[in-house]
Amino acid sequence: MKRREILRGAGLATAIAGLAACGGKTGPAAQSGPDLKLKWKMATAWPTNFPGLGTGAARLAELITQASGGRITVKVFGAGELASAFEVFDLVSRGTVQMGHSAAYYWKGKLPASPFFSAMPFGLNAQEMNGWLYAGGGIELWRELYAPSNLVPFPGGNTGVQMAGWFRKPITSVADLKGLKMRIPGLGGEVMEKIGVTPVNMPGGEIFSSLQSGAIDAAEWVGPYNDLAFGLHRVAKYCYYPGWQEPGSALECMVNKEAFEALPKDLQSIVEICCQTVNSQMLAEYTTRNQEAYDTLRNQHGVQFLPLPADVLAALRQAATEVLDAAGAADPFSAKVLASVRAYQARAKAWHLISEEAFYDARR
Helix, strand or coil: CCHHHHHHHCCCCCCCCEECCCCCCCCCCEECCCCCCEEEEEEECCCCCCCCHHHHHHHHHHHHHHHCCCCEEEEEECCCCCCCHHHHHHHHHHCCCCEEEECHHHHCCCCCCHHHHCCCCCCCCHHHHHHHHHHCCHHHHHHHHHHHHCEEEEEEEECCCCCCEEECCCCCCHHHCCCCEEECCHHHHHHHHHCCCEEECCCHHHHHHHHHHCCCCEECCCCHHHHHHHCHHHCCCEEEECCCCCCCCEEEEEEEHHHHHCCCHHHHHHHHHHHHHHHHHHHHHHHHHHHHHHHHHHHHHCCEEEECCHHHHHHHHHHHHHHHHHHHCCCHHHHHHHHHHHHHHHHHHHHHHCCHHHHHHHHC
């Protein structure tokens, strides 16, 4: 049975309704009729069809198109095709496109609380992030934050625990980090800055050339699956773990609020369910492909995967506490979000000590 038939059978696509077709900016008026079709655009922060991230966005567009029976047709534009990776937020907010696929920490300059909905240093892993967002009040806070920008956010994927980064020289102590220029976004970049690193924020597509030219000395991107695709092992041989800065990096699908609210209820549900599907599928993909790429990088390319020294992790943890405290003090809403995340993490940590962590110890 086809997905759209399943959804129809569940009662999610029983109404025949839609908007007047909109190829450019979103129109304010909703209309319904069996012959009306919507043509939506999705801008992404990733290169077109880049493994995991770009293909996840393409899969989301395909699912929405199929599940809606073609009432919404979504065309995907990769980073640089309509605008730069860091302009996705504005494109969707203005209604130039109806959807965007990106990561919330890119918008810290606009919304100080936004990084909490993507990745928090020493924070929630993927399982916990999904728990907080879907069942712990996170998504309600996220939508409250984005609403004034005319956006409705949905979880749109998760990469799981990332790597700490690629370095051209070994890291044996905190002293080896001082003075380095490193591509690292979000709150993780602020933590690195506290211990003497110069953080640089750039789209993923610029990392290889910047490492190759010496414009940066190190970079964190995602993990073996994506890092192999970019060829980062060709310009930096030392890959360090764990990914303290992004322990469960959530991606986002942003939908223009006017466009979403103008949809009939069944199409709203279809958009939401398709985002949930991609959110789950992407984590499954990363869990599988990272294993394969890890073996390839070690056995075929001689990459050294090394643990960060204990003193480096300790320094990063202390700096992270200071950065998070400061981020929470930026404004009342940031304080509310940070309090919510920390309360959820404390409960999850207590539970996981006798569940997840206890099982990992037993499995060894």
